[in-house]
Amino acid sequence: MANQFVSQIADIETDFPQWYTDVVVKTKLVDYGPVKGTMVIRPYGYAIWENIQRELDSRFKQAGVENAYFPLLIPMSFMTKEAEHVEGFAPEVAVVTHAGGAKLEEPLVVRPTSETIIGHMMGKWVESWRDLPLRMNQWCNVMRWEKTTRPFLRTSEFLWQEGHSVYATEEEAEQETLNMLHLYEEFAKTVLCMPVLTGRKTEKEKFAGAVATYGMEAMMHDGKSLQSGTTHYMGQNFAKAFGVQFTGKDGVLQHGYTMSYGVSTRLIGALIMTHGDQRGLILPPPVAPVQVVIVPIAAKKEGVLDACHALRERLQKAGLRVKLDDSENSPGWKFNEWEMKGVPVRVELGPRDIENGKMTVFRRDTCEKSELELASAGEELCALLGEISENLYQKAKKRMHERIVNAETLDELLKGVDGGNFVRAGWCGCRECEDRVKEFAQATARVMDGENTAAKCVACGKPSVHTVFFARAY
RNA sequence: CGAGGCGUAGCGCAGUUUGGUAGCGCGCUUGGUUCGGGACCAAGAGGUCGUGGGUUCAAAUCCCGUCGCCUCGACCA
Numbered sequence: 174m175a176n177q178f179v180s181q182i183a184d185i186e187t188d189f190p191q192w193y194t195d196v197v198v199k200t201k202l203v204d205y206g207p208v209k210g211t212m213v214i215r216p217y218g219y220a221i222w223e224n225i226q227r228e229l230d231s232r233f234k235q236a237g238v239e240n241a242y243f244p245l246l247i248p249m250s251f252m253t254k255e256a257e258h259v260e261g262f263a264p265e266v267a268v269v270t271h272a273g274g275a276k277l278e279e280p281l282v283v284r285p286t287s288e289t290i291i292g293h294m295m296g297k298w299v300e301s302w303r304d305l306p307l308r309m310n311q312w313c314n315v316m317r318w319e320k321t322t323r324p325f326l327r328t329s330e331f332l333w334q335e336g337h338s339v340y341a342t343e344e345e346a347e348q349e350t351l352n353m354l355h356l357y358e359e360f361a362k363t364v365l366c367m368p369v370l371t372g373r374k375t376e377k378e379k380f381a382g383a384v385a386t387y388g389m390e391a392m393m394h395d396g397k398s399l400q401s402g403t404t405h406y407m408g409q410n411f412a413k414a415f416g417v418q419f420t421g422k423d424g425v426l427q428h429g430y431t432m433s434y435g436v437s438t439r440l441i442g443a444l445i446m447t448h449g450d451q452r453g454l455i456l457p458p459p460v461a462p463v464q465v466v467i468v469p470i471a472a473k474k475e476g477v478l479d480a481c482h483a484l485r486e487r488l489q490k491a492g493l494r495v496k497l498d499d500s501e502n503s504p505g506w507k508f509n510e511w512e513m514k515g516v517p518v519r520v521e522l523g524p525r526d527i528e529n530g531k532m533t534v535f536r537r538d539t540c541e542k543s544e545l546e547l548a549s550a551g552e553e554l555c556a557l558l559g560e561i562s563e564n565l566y567q568k569a570k571k572r573m574h575e576r577i578v579n580a581e582t583l584d585e586l587l588k589g590v591d592g593g594n595f596v597r598a599g600w601c602g603c604r605e606c607e608d609r610v611k612e613f614a615q616a617t618a619r620v621m622d623g624e625n626t627a628a629k630c631v632a633c634g635k636p637s638v639h640t641v642f643f644a645r646a647y
Numbered sequence: 648c649g650a651g652g653c654g655u656a657g658c659g660c661a662g663u664u665u666g667g668u669a670g671c672g673c674g675c676u677u678g679g680u681u682c683g684g685g686a687c688c689a690a691g692a693g694g695u696c697g698u699g700g701g702u703u704c705a706a707a708u709c710c711c712g713u714c715g716c717c718u719c720g721a722c723c724a
Contacts, residue, residue: 400723504683
């Protein structure tokens with residue numbers, strides 16, 4: 174009986190994909206949209222995104238990046254200007270052919286990403302070395318007509334931020350590509366409480382039109398990897414395609430160097446799958462829409478609701494996001510509901526607590542109950558939320574590091590990924606070997622390690638050029 | 648696009664083999680008693696059985712077509 178609600182959610186150990194879908198839908202984060210492959214983000218889910226936006230945006234601003242907005246529709250001819258780019262995205266773009274009751278002269282692409290239209294505008298805006306660097310970010314939706322979809326992880330339409338910059342030199346643009354990767358990594362750690370692996374992507378996995386792509390990969394409960402953010406160094410590919418030219422200090426007309434970076438609502442999927450447990454969501458305090466939920470006990474008894482309202486006000490003044498659940502549901506029902514929704518801390522307040530000047534506190538990450546002083550509720554709970562963040566990060570980090578194994582042969586690599594691990598292995602750098610790994614172990618190269626520590630290639634046995642993290646991926 | 652599965656109340660399903668009054672659980676509405684881990688009692692609302700055709704006295708059930716969805720493969724933030 175007590176676990177009736179658990180039966181609503183699939184078993185996290187044995188049925189991970191189903192568990193994920195159950196949690197996302199049953200905790201009312203999203204609903205399915207009428208158009209296949211789209212999702213409706215409900216208020217509770219969107220509040221998580223707003224918190225992610227706020228935290229990330231303040232970091233961008235601090236780094237000197239400004240927000241802008243570019244149009245949803247991109248002329249088809251823009252897409253075809255960069256050869257690799259169009260080839261990479263053509264299979265998944267949605268195209269508008271009619272508008273205003275008539276067929277359009279030139280079809281319009283619903284943006285799958287905005288390199289082309291931003292490149293076009295950069296071409297107009299950049300004239301002199303004094304105009305550089307030009308660093309912009311936009312928060313928007315994009316559309317990629319994927320064949321199979323899953324809420325947050327892969328939907329036809331998704332929300333993201335895409336940052337785009339032009340620099341005068343190769344060194345600056347490359348450096349910015351790495352800086353943003355590190356900004357993402359720090360963000361994942363301190364805001365999402367999520368450890369990640371970062372590094373350069375292989376040629377096969379890189380962004381269409383880029384010179385180099387870097388990725389941030391997070392490990393899910395089942396040992397599969399989820400690409401959670403990417404940064405791209407474009408060299409002069411897009412600058413040449415869109416005429417992004419400037420006159421340098423030396424008076425010479427030259428092309429700029431561009432780079433871009435993005436994270437999407439997929440981050441929400443990542444934190445669900447990183448922290449969640451058998452009871453449902455566990456949301457990291459920095460992004461939780463509700464950080465503390467107050468559940469009154471015996472609400473009709475005199476003074477209980479008053480005490481709850483007073484506590485809520487004090488906690489709000491302390492800067493916490495607080496919800497007082499004064500609905501007619503029974504306390505047990507509320508406990509389970511808010512646990513499933515991942516609220517980090519619950520405060521139970523009843524006649525017994527009030528009489529003793531205490532509050533009963535339940536923390537979602539460990540599911541432990543304790544009593545804290547009502548008088549110092551604000552400070553106590555702020556400290557507890559910090560402790561929960563730290564604990565979530567350390568737990569996830571420990572799990573990730575325990576599940577990174579080394580392999581010297583394809584058999585070892587297969588055994589590793591079958592066991593739900595990331596596999597660190599040597600690679601000679603050729604496409605054939607990368608394909609062979611995928612065919613043999615259904616694992617792809619996620620990112621390359623900073624240094625090459627392996628002796629030989631896991632597939633062909635020739636000397637290793639890169640050490641690569643291989644994993645199955647979402 | 649290849650292979651499998653499923654469409655019956657808001658959600659989850661039974662009923663289909665062997666044709667015969669449209670069912671169950673949860674949820675919802677109203678009233679009452681409850682409230683420290685998904686409470687209980689009573690009364691109630693809610694269905695073109697995905698859809699088109701056929702067989703039959705009679706179709707959720709049998710036959711033919713069609714549409715939609717899900718899972719697994721190839722593509723991907």
